[in-house]
Amino acid sequence: MSKLLRRMVGEAQYSKWKPLGHRFDYLWWVVRGKPVRSPHLLKQMSVAEYGRRYGLRTLVETGTYYGEMVAPMRKHFDRIYSIELDPRLAEISRQRFAGDPSITVLEGDSQVLVPQVVAELKAPAVFWLDAGYYGVHPAKGDLSRLLAELRAILSSPIAGHVVLMDDARCFVGAENKFTAAQLVAWIEKEFPGRKAEIVRDIFRVTRRETSPGA
Numbered sequence: 001m002s003k004l005l006r007r008m009v010g011e012a013q014y015s016k017w018k019p020l021g022h023r024f025d026y027l028w029w030v031v032r033g034k035p036v037r038s039p040h041l042l043k044q045m046s047v048a049e050y051g052r053r054y055g056l057r058t059l060v061e062t063g064t065y066y067g068e069m070v071a072p073m074r075k076h077f078d079r080i081y082s083i084e085l086d087p088r089l090a091e092i093s094r095q096r097f098a099g100d101p102s103i104t105v106l107e108g109d110s111q112v113l114v115p116q117v118v119a120e121l122k123a124p125a126v127f128w129l130d131a132g133y134y135g136v137h138p139a140k141g142d143l144s145r146l147l148a149e150l151r152a153i154l155s156s157p158i159a160g161h162v163v164l165m166d167d168a169r170c171f172v173g174a175e176n177k178f179t180a181a182q183l184v185a186w187i188e189k190e191f192p193g194r195k196a197e198i199v200r201d202i203f204r205v206t207r208r209e210t211s212p213g214a
C-alpha cells in the first residue's frame with residue numbers, strides 16, 4: 001500500500017502525505033490491545049513528553065527517513081538536528097525543511113556525526129536514536145555503532161542529555177548482540193549516574209535522581 005502510494009505521488013509528496021495514516025495506526029494499535037510494536041504517534045508523544053518533562057529544547061535524531069519525526073517535533077523543540085545515511089532521503093528532507101532555520105538535516109553515518117553534534121551542543125538535548133541499530137534496517141551486524149553513540153552522548157560534559165531509542169523488542173541477543181535487558185544493564189554499569197528502562201518498546205535513559213541526603 002505505502003509502496004504504491006510512494007510510486008503514485010513521488011517520494012517528496014509521499015513524505016508529506018504519509019503522516020495522514022498515523023492517527024489511524026494509533027487507533028488500530030489500541031483496538032488490537034496495544035501490542036509491543038508501538039505506532040509512530042506514540043513515539044512522537046514520547047519524544048515530545050521527554051522534552052517537556054526535562055525542559056529540553058533541542059532534539060537530535062538519528063535516521064531521518066522521510067522526516068516523520070522532525071515535522072511534528074517542530075512545535076515542541078527550538079532546534080532539531082537529524083542525521084540520515086541515505087543521500088536520497090537526506091536530500092528529500094533537506095529540501096522539505098529548507099525554509100526552517102531551526103532544522104538541520106545532516107547526511108552521513110550517525111556514528112561519525114553524533115559525536116560532532118554532541119560536541120557542538122551548548123545545552124542538554126533529547127536524542128531519538130532510530131537509525132536501525134539492531135535488525136529493522138540491519139546496518140553492520142554488530143552494536144558497535146550504537147555503543148559508540150551512547151558513549152559520546154552519555155560521557156558528554158553536559159550531563160542532562162536524555163536518550164530515547166526505538167525498537168527494544170528487536171534486541172533479542174542474536175549473533176552475540178545484547179538482549180534488551182543486557183543493554184539496560186550495560187548502560188547503568190558504564191554510566192552509574194544514569195537510569196535506563198524500557199517502556200512501550202522504547203529504551204529511555206535519563207539522569208538517576210538522587211534522593212535528598214543520599
Ligand SMILES: C[S@@+](CC[C@H](N)C(=O)[O-])C[C@H]1O[C@@H](n2cnc3c(N)ncnc32)[C@H](O)[C@@H]1O
Pocket residue numbers: 061062063064065066067068069083084085086089108109110111130131132136137139
Ligand atoms: C526506522 S527509519 C527512521 C525513522 C524516523 N526516525 C522516524 O521516527 O520516522 C531508519 C533510518 O535510519 C537510516 N540509517 C541507517 N543506518 C544509518 C546510519 N549509520 N546513520 C544514519 N542513518 C542511518 C536509514 O536510512 C533509515 O532512513
